[in-house]
Amino acid sequence: MQVQFREVDPFNCWIWLRFPEVPTEGEKNYVDGVFDSWYVLGRLGGFNSENLQAHSEGSDLSWMIYENDDSKNSLPALMHNVGKLEYQSNWARCWVDLGTSDPLCIDVLINCLSQMNTDIVQIEELRIGGINEDWPVENHPDAIFTTNN
Numbered sequence: 001m002q003v004q005f006r007e008v009d010p011f012n013c014w015i016w017l018r019f020p021e022v023p024t025e026g027e028k029n030y031v032d033g034v035f036d037s038w039y040v041l042g043r044l045g046g047f048n049s050e051n052l053q054a055h056s057e058g059s060d061l062s063w064m065i066y067e068n069d070d071s072k073n074s075l076p077a078l079m080h081n082v083g084k085l086e087y088q089s090n091w092a093r094c095w096v097d098l099g100t101s102d103p104l105c106i107d108v109l110i111n112c113l114s115q116m117n118t119d120i121v122q123i124e125e126l127r128i129g130g131i132n133e134d135w136p137v138e139n140h141p142d143a144i145f146t147t148n149n
Helices: 025-043 053-057 068-073 104-119
Strands: 002-005 013-018 086-088 091-097 125-128
Touching: 025 091, 025 104, 104 125
Parallel strands: 002 125
Antiparallel strands: 013 091, 013 125, 086 091
C-alpha cells in the first residue's frame, strides 16, 4: 500500500483509498468498520500524544506507576466528525474533521489499513488530504470551516 500525503486541512480533510479492483460488500464492511472504530477512538480522545505514559515507559510495563493527574492535565485531543465512507468504482473516500486530535490518529489509521491490506483486502493507495481529480468534492455538509475547491 502506497501512502501519500497531500494538502491536509485537519478540519476539512478527505482520505482516499484506491483498490486494485472494485471491493466486494464484505470488503467494504471491513473498511467501514476500521473507519467507524477509528472515529470512536478519536471522538473519545484516544489520539492524545500528550498522554502516552505506557508508550513512554517502554517494553516492560510491569508495576508501572500511572500518573492519573498527568492524564487529567493534558489538553483534550478530540476528533470532531467523520462522514460516511463513499465508494465509486475502485475508489473509496471519507471526509473527516480531525478537530484537535493529534497526528497520532493518522499513524494509527495507516497502521490499521496496512494490516488490513496484508490480511483482508488489498489497498493499492492511501491518500491523506487533497482532492482526487477522478472524483470531485463539494464542501462537506458537516464541515464547520469550508474551503474553495
